[in-house]
Amino acid sequence: MDERTASGGARAADDIVVVENLVKRYGDVVALDHFNLAIAPGEIFGLLGPNGSGKTTAINCILQLLTYDKGSISLFGQPMGPTRYDLKRMIGVVPQNVALFEELTVRENIDFFCALYVGDRRERARLVDEAIAFVGLEDYASFRPRKLSGGLLRRLNIACGIAHKPRLAFFDEPTVAVDPQSRNAILEGIRAMNEAGCTVVYTSHYMEEVEEICSRIMIMDRGRSVAVGTNAELKAMVGAGERILVEVAALPDGARGQLEALPHVRRVTYTEPELVVQCEQGAHNVGDVLAVLSSARLPLGRVYAEPPTLNDVFLEITGKALRD
Template sequence: MHIVDVNNLVKRYKEVVALDHFDLHIEPGEVFGLLGPNGSGKTTAINCILQLLTYDKGEIKLFGEKMTPTRYDLKRKIGIVPQNVAVFEELTVRENIDYFCALYVEDKQKRRSLVDEAIEFVGLEDYTKFRPRKLSGGLLRRLNIACGIAHKPELIFFDEPTVAVDPQSRNSILEGILRLNREGSTVVYTSHYMEEVEEICTRIMIMDQGHALATGTNDELKAMIGTGERIRVEVNALDDALLGTVRALPNVLGATFDGTALEAACTNGTHNVSDVLGVLATAGVATGRIYAEPPTLNDVFLEITGKALRD
């Protein structure tokens, strides 16, 4: 059974088609990354799944059952951590977490225990009596997470949870998401930080213009594009003729020289580095440091969605 099952979803804003026969299937226990440029339809898809938006066509099932605006039994199993911090300035840290937990859990004694666990989970024990305006950006993000997960949801949506936080807070947030997953929660994660998605997501979808363009594991997505590895070799000089020889190598897709280093983009191959170095050695070119790295998720994203700027 898919925990999220979206079929043939269509959402229009007058003449604009935000979701065009969109499908999404997420298995229980996954950390599923949902990627796309600005305006690709990610937020619209999530809001439709959560029944925060009406849609024109399609079927949405959560936990194997049809999702509707009044399925509060299903909504109690869901947690949402929005991109914009959504807490009450008039309430303390503890009061904020308790308020959001109360939307799902009526029993005060049980809720007190859940709030304590959420505070411990995000490391806010020393800030329970603080109001949000007294918290740093990283602490605010952690409070935002605590409010969304205190009721121990089975399915959690994280929308850009690490925007504008320091590396220590980002690391803490990512470790917390993985801990939630280990404890049984299925996670849907959106971010523009590709290295985060590579680090924590078991499966990834890249979408654009309301369509799902590619879905797979990190390795499966990288295998879909032509670039196998990027090679950078520090050299003092390189003439056009020698650069042309490098470009003519069987696995080389392109090569440039920026005045200090040769950079070559290659298809998958076992001898790419030795082939490039062989050309340089034959020409008597002295080399410095050599770097070779496989394609990144960022390379895949740009290859699939293009490099044009988005609004």
């Protein structure tokens, strides 16, 4: 594990985003508690956390949409402030809630948002055409938003946020309530942006998406960073091993005790007919479990092992209690 991961996001000289000791209070509520963040150029950085963990507050502070009580924020190696329009022109934002003008067409919506960054009409027309092609809306350029499906609206929302070709883009839950085809198109588009040189900050409650596209991930809770690393590093932090699932008609107490005594077993649960054995990483976990069941002469059905998921890590770190 490198120094950046081990320290929870240690700063490097060329980091494109640096947040240090950020504190944000709403009255007596501490929304950000000495929050630190460092993102390198070219990353797709996943920002995860339960509801109320401080993700949106952190992003809004970085974008200078919120004031904060303490700390510092630098973007592109420069101090960020409310009037740093030179830095803001290099940033794209795709909000969770679709933000469009119903009276404008697809092309007109994209042109309006692009005009906030690009004054030259000829250059803007080229960028708008590229953004329409990028999200695959060529056949809908003259449509108004009310005629678009949910997936098309999401893609239009993305085009409005990235038409000016930002160097840094924030995507907040961009695939909420879209069909699998639209979700796949959105994720492929984000990868393409990243490959073209855009650093991406990505928030989502869909863990499989974050696991699929993010180069590094931070888990936030109660306004602080509680874990930072690659997908593999996060799993190693909590010792998340494989889950072994076995169909078995019964599980005598003696066999259960032997399973729980195995060196790499963390948890054994049985709900007829499914036995689930949660293990730490080990070379012979499946063989050890099957040896115990075979010695008890238990008839077995299907047997399969599942690798740990990011969702397992997230719940291990933040707990399973419901959040508001």
